[in-house]
Amino acid sequence: MPSWKGKQKALARADDGGGTTAGVVIPLELSGSGIYDVAYTVPVSIGYGDQKFSLEVDTGSSDLWVASTSCSSSACGHTGGSNYDPSTSGKETGLYFSINYLSGSVSGPVYWDRVTVGGYSIENQALAAASSVTDEDLAPDFSGILGLALPLNSIIAENIPPVTNNSPDGAAWASNLFSITPTSNAPSSRFLSLSLSRPGSDRIPSYLGIGKHPPDLVNDPSQIHYSTVVSNTAGSLFWKASVRDITVWVDGQPRPVDIGRSNTGAVFPSAVIDSGVPYIFTTSKVANAIYGALDVHPASDGNYYVPCKTPLNMTISLDDRPALSLHPLDVTAEPPKDNNADFCIGLIQAADGQLSNPNSHIGDIILGVPFMRNVYTVMA
Structure with a gap:
């Protein structure tokens, strides 16, 4: 730490x-x-x-x-x-x-x-x-x-x-x-x-x-899983973890996502935990694999849209922790000006310009608010 x-x-x-x-x-x-x-x-x-x-x-x-x-x-x-x-x-x-x-x-x-x-x-x-x-x-x-x-x-x-x-x-x-x-x-x-x-x-x-856990959320602080922050050549800049697995679940069946290696050459991709970003950002390769499990592909504007009646069920594993489930309500959303749309906006989007550069120090994935709503995050 x-x-x-x-x-x-x-x-x-x-x-x-x-x-x-x-x-x-x-x-x-x-x-x-x-x-x-x-x-x-x-x-x-x-x-x-x-x-x-x-x-x-x-x-x-x-x-x-x-x-x-x-x-x-x-x-x-x-x-x-x-x-x-x-x-x-x-x-x-x-x-x-x-x-x-x-x-x-x-x-x-x-x-x-x-x-x-x-x-x-x-x-x-x-x-x-x-x-x-x-x-x-x-x-x-x-x-x-x-x-x-x-x-x-x-x-x-x-x-x-x-x-x-x-x-x-x-x-x-x-x-x-x-x-x-x-x-x-x-x-x-x-x-x-x-x-x-x-x-x-x-x-x-x-x-x-x-310096204090919310008592209504944390009954036993010893159950919190800690791991070492992922660093790079510039040192420890962000609260960053290694991503070991992403799995999309379709009709109860797992569809593992090929997450590849990090853009730095490390064995596993790394992810910044970022409460200031309203999306989860990743590379086109990983985003295509996540949505491809639902037979969804990028639209002409480069974004991903999911049928609103199709839940995106997925888990993500960080470091050596148990797999974390993301609530479907956190990874897709209705368009801001149309609450009766047939297609919802995916809150996992590609940002190759920022994440494909190994010198950016950001990592390979940004786990923003949609991820953080599903976990209690401790930074020590």
């Missing part, structure tokens, strides 16, 4: 309603339609005047950004005025932040400011005050991103290297979280966890766990 680099730079206040060794479980809100523009958000306070925002928890990136008052992009106008004003308490770093996602991009200056999540307050947390946001479905309940991927993946930290003293630096939020001093104000269990709800169902609630 990767370890968090610790240092004495963060503090927690007792009056924040948290900040103890016991950890905390924070309910998440579901922003968007729940399918194509879904975002699971956590309440975050920034500054000493406690500017409050709802930020998407994103296990596929490592940086924190918030739409700012200086943002002129149309997306920032959809936050209902819930934009960050760094002039109230932010301190300029002199760094300009820019990131490109699978879809969309964000840029803006980086500030140091006080950030509080779940009662844990971090002084001088580096964050971007986004002045340009494209292809992000911002809303009053979604005005930025709290990156939860591994610290080595942080763009801000790459430009403002973390230090071991109390000086402000570019360390990722999660790194600072588990470095809070005194240790009596820090979570004693060094992990983050996520459970994601399915739209229209309250059977599984949405939670962010900080």
Whole structure:
């Protein structure tokens, strides 16, 4: 397991309603339609005047950004005025932040400011005050991103290297979280966890766990299966697992999918666990094999469409864990503008441009929200 680099730079206040060794479980809100523009958000306070925002928890990136008052992009106008004003308490770093996602991009200056999540307050947390946001479905309940991927993946930290003293630096939020001093104000269990709800169902609630498991979901933490994060030549950037098997079940019969080797040459493909992506992305070869089991082939637009009355039943095996079943409701969806369509959109799609390049460091598969709704994810 990767370890968090610790240092004495963060503090927690007792009056924040948290900040103890016991950890905390924070309910998440579901922003968007729940399918194509879904975002699971956590309440975050920034500054000493406690500017409050709802930020998407994103296990596929490592940086924190918030739409700012200086943002002129149309997306920032959809936050209902819930934009960050760094002039109230932010301190300029002199760094300009820019990131490109699978879809969309964000840029803006980086500030140091006080950030509080779940009662844990971090002084001088580096964050971007986004002045340009494209292809992000911002809303009053979604005005930025709290990156939860591994610290080595942080763009801000790459430009403002973390230090071991109390000086402000570019360390990722999660790194600072588990470095809070005194240790009596820090979570004693060094992990983050996520459970994601399915739209229209309250059977599984949405939670962010900080050093604490949701008691209504986890009766026995010893039953959680852990494995080592898959690394590459650049190190451990993402929460990544090896994919050992994918099987589609048709009329109760297994149809194993030929997943091949990784684009890096490794024996097994690797998959990034990414709560910020509303799809499962893979290569055309694997997508063709999954849908081919149902005699479904890519349409003229390159996407996959499944008869709405045909369930896609499949399992996926990661590392040495038991096979995981994906609920059919999570892997296909009705078109956003036609609830009576004969064909549903497959939420497993091909992204060869991003996943066929061994130098991208992403891996071979992105297991987004449709996968994560079927598991309880612990990142330690």
